[in-house]
Amino acid sequence: MTDIEAEERPRIRPSTRVVLHDLAVRRDRDEWIVGRMATRTFVAMPVVGARAVELLGDGLSVARTAAMLREETGEEVEITDFVRDLAALGFVARIGDCPIPDIEPPRASLPRLRPPHARFALHPALPVCVGALLVAAVTALICRPGLRPGYRDLLWSPHGSLVLFTGAAAGWALVLAHELAHLVTARAAGVPGRMRLGTRLQFLVMQTDISGIELAPRRHRLTAYLAGIALNLCVASSLVLILALADTGPTAHRLLSAALLLALMPLPFQLMVFTRTDLYFVLQDLTGCRNLYGDGLAYARYLSRRALRSLRPGRTTGADDPSTRLPPHERRAVRLYSVVLVVGTVACLTFMAAVTLPVDVTLLVRAARGLGPEHGLAREADSAAVLITLGGINVLWVVTRWRNRPSRRAAAVT
Structure with a gap:
């Protein structure tokens, strides 16, 4: 971080009070879901984090919030860093007398539907x-x-x-x-x-x-x-x-x-829950997992790296099992889901390479050959229909894939 960036950041003193945006809170097992509906940003916090949000939202200073948490939990909580984390999430409207620039909320479909x-x-x-x-x-x-x-x-x-x-x-x-x-x-x-x-x-x-x-x-x-x-x-x-x-x-x-x-x-x-379908989100909710797909993918990558290392004696052990950082109920679900994820993905891609892609290419080639003055009007119309429909879908897939590639996240996308 440069000196200019450090000067632009609002200073947080023990007497500093913060103003939070309108936040929603819900208890979920041993944690709390805290989020801002306007920006669709949500995080899972431990009980002490949710309590800190509550105290800061009530207008307590940084020092008073830390003291209250120390009295209630017997632990020292670094409220200064916590406030900066909340600001990075877009949860903070003002720190002291310094307003925090707000992020533009994502556009909603059919906004007139209340x-x-x-x-x-x-x-x-x-x-x-x-x-x-x-x-x-x-x-x-x-x-x-x-x-x-x-x-x-x-x-x-x-x-x-x-x-x-x-x-x-x-x-x-x-x-x-x-x-x-x-x-x-x-x-x-x-x-x-x-x-x-x-x-x-x-x-x-x-x-x-x-x-x-x-x-x-x-x-x-x-x-x-x-x-x-x-x-x-x-x-x-x-x-x-x-x-x-x-x-x-x-x-x-x-x-x-x-x-x-x-x-x-x-x-x-x-x-096909390995593609994050509607039933995937049902499964994720019922198992109590925060990010079943992301954690399952991380565990599958860990297993693949471990398998490759076993084939190369003398290599270092590398990263630890990422699933060990999860609660026991999530760990079991993630490990089982990782098997479904790998098997399902491999089966889908294999079917595409062996069946779907050859069929699409054959239909497109036949349609291209069916165009020209030597063919009748009916044949040309049929070929044009295939090219427009099938070719358009494939082009649209490529464009959509390219446009969405920077924004892959674990949101609830059904």
Whole structure:
């Protein structure tokens, strides 16, 4: 740190008082979650840290806060460094007479949607209604097996480009509705939320950042995490009941069946918890882990380095096991998750290299060859549709991956 930087930092004396921004606090097991909803910045603190925040927020000086903590805990707490840490997080508005520059809060999606507008999403009766709708649909499928859709229903038209475009449009509409369910539920809990494109391994996805939901009660947290899956199940169940009760023609029946399949197809992806899907956040919450993915990745890297060292005798032991710094309940979950993370990631990337990539390249090459004056109009239109749809998705994946690379963090992104 230079002399100029040291002079710019406000001096913290024993008599200094600080003014904190509006902070939210929630107890979680043996720690406290402290955060600022405006900037979506949250940290886990021990009990003494949360108590220090409370005392500083009540207007006590640095010296008085340290004295109170010493009386209550019998330990010496370095409040000066603690205040600087809070300021670095954006939790401090003023130190003494010196205001602290504030950081720009992230933009929220649909800012006009207020918590009172979305309160219905957290009503206790809503999960009961979802469950009843799902039971009714399952009962209809059991009683009438002919309603079960098959892959041929996706090919409802002989024109491949029409099937491709309508499938893409319906699929992305369902993806948007899925993420909107997360956003609405989080907004009902007072969390701003932001929807954007993202990547999970080789997949292009729409994701919703609902950082701040960590401060909500567990029922609200789990509801926000599972809202997207519930939306897909509601859409699929409604389509099953329409097929069972309405007298539809053959084309309408196949269109409804195709929409039913499109609503159900994303659900197996949710089981891929190694890509931080909705069920990953449910798993992380139920296991009480702070950063299941990050800690699991760190442990997997430690094991890989240890395996490499065992193949090279005489090498130093290197870094210690990072999981030993975690509480016992987190340590067990992280070690198990690291196995799922490695196996799942390797399987996904292997499938991409062996199947997905060759298929995409073949389709793109065929589509490129199908363009030209020597081919008919129908062939050219079909080739153009493949190039626009498939090529556009791959280009969008690359652009999204590049734009999001600096901002990888352990936020609640469903």
